[in-house]
Amino acid sequence: MSLVRLETRTEGRVLVAMLNGEIDMSNAAGLGAAISNQLSNASLGLVVDLTEVEYLDSAALHMLFELRRRLGTRGQAMRLVVPPGAIIAQALEIMDVPRTIGVGETPDAALQSLLQAVPEAGSPAAPNPEAEH
Numbered sequence: 001m002s003l004v005r006l007e008t009r010t011e012g013r014v015l016v017a018m019l020n021g022e023i024d025m026s027n028a029a030g031l032g033a034a035i036s037n038q039l040s041n042a043s044l045g046l047v048v049d050l051t052e053v054e055y056l057d058s059a060a061l062h063m064l065f066e067l068r069r070r071l072g073t074r075g076q077a078m079r080l081v082v083p084p085g086a087i088i089a090q091a092l093e094i095m096d097v098p099r100t101i102g103v104g105e106t107p108d109a110a111l112q113s114l115l116q117a118v119p120e121a122g123s124p125a126a127p128n129p130e131a132e133h
Contacts, residue, residue, distance in 0.1 A: 003027055004053070006034055011111055013044040020052035023060035032063040036070065044118045045077035047110045056088050061095050068101050077117045079103065079110035 004021035017035050039046060046067065050056075068078045079102045082089055097103065102117070104110030 004031060006031060008035075008038055011047075013042060014047060014111060014114060015039055015043055015045075016047045016049060016107060016111070018049040018052070022055040023053060023063070024055065024057045025059035028057075028059035028063040032067055035067060039071070039076070041074065043076055044120060045079070045114045046071060047079050047081060047104075047107060047114060049081040049107055049110075050088060050092075051081055051083055051086065051107075053086075053088055056091060061091070061097070064097070064101065075118075075120075077102075077114045079114045079117075081105070081107050081110045 004019055004023050004027050007018045007020075009016050009018075015035075015038055017038075019031070023031060035046065035048070048064065048067070064080070071078050080092070080097065082092060082098075082103045083105050092098065092103070102110075102113055104113050
């Protein structure tokens with residue numbers, strides 16, 4: 001995996017993956033595998049922080065949608081962090097990512113949205129973008 005750096009931390013039962021750099025066809029598959037390998041069945045879900053991502057291509061978008069699909073089959077949720085004005089925001093908007101995966105402007109906002117979407121988290125159910133597909 002080159003061009004992108006992955007750092008992870010856990011917030012309760014949620015994995016937070018912070019990415020920095022560029023995600024393209026040369027590293028998207030390996031990045032997706034690296035993130036998946038850190039998720040356990042006990043996880044409520046995944047927050048992918050794209051704040052420091054400067055570029056992504058169709059392979060990166062495919063990786064994000066594939067992560068969401070895998071998590072959905074396990075009853076887990078996913079949210080992205082994309083601040084207003086981020087370089088990649090327009091590409092994500094064109095692909096309808098905010099509606100299909102769910103986006104928060106900050107890590108805390110994305111985490112709270114994810115926790116509201118997972119009944120197991122103990123919060124009342126909130127609208128879940130993953131339920132629409």
